[in-house]
Amino acid sequence: xxxxxxxxxxxxxxxxxxxxHDVRDTLLVALRNFxxxxxxGRVWSEQAFHLFGDTVRxxxxxxxxxxxxxxxxxxxxxxxxxxxxxxxxxxxxREIDRRISDYFAAGCRRVWLVYPEHRExxxxxxxxxxxxxxxxxLEDPELIPGFSVKASSLFEPA
Amino acid sequence: MxxxxxxxxxxxxxxxxxxxxxxxxxxxxxxxxxxxxxRHNQVRDRLLRLLAAFVExxxxxxxxxxxxxxxxxxxxxxxxxAFVRSGRxxxxxxxxxxxxxxxxxxxxxxxxxxxxxxxxxxxFGAGCKRVWLVYPEHRExxxxxxxxxxxxxxxxxLEDPELLPGFSVKVSSLFGxxx
Numbered sequence: 001x002x003x004x005x006x007x008x009x010x011x012x013x014x015x016x017x018x019x020x021h022d023v024r025d026t027l028l029v030a031l032r033n034f035x036x037x038x039x040x041g042r043v044w045s046e047q048a049f050h051l052f053g054d055t056v057r058x059x060x061x062x063x064x065x066x067x068x069x070x071x072x073x074x075x076x077x078x079x080x081x082x083x084x085x086x087x088x089x090x091x092x093x094r095e096i097d098r099r100i101s102d103y104f105a106a107g108c109r110r111v112w113l114v115y116p117e118h119r120e121x122x123x124x125x126x127x128x129x130x131x132x133x134x135x136x137x138l139e140d141p142e143l144i145p146g147f148s149v150k151a152s153s154l155f156e157p158a
Numbered sequence: 159m160x161x162x163x164x165x166x167x168x169x170x171x172x173x174x175x176x177x178x179x180x181x182x183x184x185x186x187x188x189x190x191x192x193x194x195x196x197r198h199n200q201v202r203d204r205l206l207r208l209l210a211a212f213v214e215x216x217x218x219x220x221x222x223x224x225x226x227x228x229x230x231x232x233x234x235x236x237x238x239x240a241f242v243r244s245g246r247x248x249x250x251x252x253x254x255x256x257x258x259x260x261x262x263x264x265x266x267x268x269x270x271x272x273x274x275x276x277x278x279x280x281x282f283g284a285g286c287k288r289v290w291l292v293y294p295e296h297r298e299x300x301x302x303x304x305x306x307x308x309x310x311x312x313x314x315x316l317e318d319p320e321l322l323p324g325f326s327v328k329v330s331s332l333f334g335x336x337x
Contacts, residue, residue: 093271094293097300101309115272122275126305128282128289129275 002046006098008054014090023116024060024086026154031063034147041065041081041144050075051106057099059083060114065143079106081143086114100124110143119155162187167232171253180224184276186232194238194266201294202238202264204332209241212325219244219259228253229284235277237261238292241321257284260321264292278302288321297333 004011024045031043041064048058062080070076083103085096100111104126111124120133123140132138132151139148164186173181173188180191194202202223210221220242228234240258248254261281265274278289288303298311310316310329317326 087271091271093265093269093274093291094296094298096271097291097293098298098309101300104308113271113275115275118272120272120276122279124302126303128286128303129279130283131276131279 002058004048004058005054005056006102013058014088016086016088019116020060020086020088022157023114023154024084026156027084027114027149028061030149030153031061031144031147034144038146039066040146041068042070048075049079049106050077051079051102055102055106057083057102059103060086063144079103079108081108082110082112082140083108084112084114086116089117110140112138114154116155119152121151121154165232167228167234167253170232170234180226180236181234182226182236183232183234184280191236192266192268194264197294198238198264198266201292201332202262205262205264205292206239208327208332209239209322209325212322213241216324217244218322219246220248225258226253227257227284228255229257229280233280233284235261235280237281238264243321257281257286259286260288260290260318261286262290262292264294267295288318290316292332294333297330299329299332 002013004013028043028045035041035043043061043063045061046058047062048056049062050056059080061084063082064070065081085099096113103111109126113122113124120131121138123130123132134152136151137148138151165183165188167183170183178193182189182191206221206223213219213221221239223239224236225240226234226236227240237258239262241260242248243259263277281289282303288301291300291302298309299316301308301310312330314329315326316329
């Protein structure tokens with residue numbers, strides 16, 4: 001059982017299903033392969049971040065830009081630059097809104113919400129939200145220049 | 159297997175107006191929006207009154223509730239409360255084109271995450287600047303589209319210096335006495 005801390009409140013994370021893992025790991029592998037040797041930054045899955053105060057969150061995937069020092073054996077301080085959450089049917093709007101708000105408050109710039117059931121990704125930035133589906137490209141020229149995958153590729157069977 | 163029937167906006171506008179629910183059109187697909195329950199409506203109406211009074215007094219624009227907006231293509235959405243800045247003329251007897259500048263959605267327990275994400279992304283896609291997501295059950299408001307802290311609760315002030323200069327209310331006052 002994994003836990004998060006939200007302003008001192010202990011939150012247990014429900015076990016995730018195979019579909020969640022398939023989608024998460026497909027994106028993780030794509031990001032890792034792209035980032036290898038490029039010096040743009042690093043990516044982890046299920047890494048806890050001490051966002052602020054008594055709040056610790058565990059994004060499904062976290063990307064941190066190069067130049068930030070992350071200690072290998074300590075809980076990272078602050079937010080990743082990009083956080084990815086693969087949505088499960090049990091996630092509620094407010095739960096996710098609170099999570100996004102925590103990430104942004106701690107300095108995160110972008111949150112991707114991935115919906116395996118609908119094969120869509122909603123990119124949440126500080127200026128708004130856009131949807132990517134089908135052949136539309138998932139990119140972030142500012143945070144991860146050059147990275148580009150079709151939204152549909154996340155949902156292809158392994 | 160049933161195929162989805164897609165409607166154009168023109169066909170959508172010709173549908174008989176339902177009495178106790180609303181229709182939205184999402185990329186041609188007809189969606190029914192259930193009427194909110196008491197708590198939803200109470201908070202919505204309170205926001206409507208507060209914003210309308212302020213906006214009218216300062217001549218900032220127009221505030222409406224349950225108004226349909228033709229966002230783009232075959233997508234028509236009905237935000238709970240909408241603010242349109244002055245300078246934009248809304249045709250008195252036609253569906254407004256484009257998004258309001260601020261859209262407010264009061265969340266009901268039946269709203270799903272993806273439904274709200276899609277709705278919010280539709281608003282931004284059509285040029286909306288800000289979306290407020292209001293959770294009466296948790297007495298919180300989440301602001302989307304501004305580069306500021308996004309959750310407001312308790313004694314936090316609900317403000318928007320850019321869209322609503324001078325407007326300021328404590329979040330808790332919006333939910334006070336809400337059942």
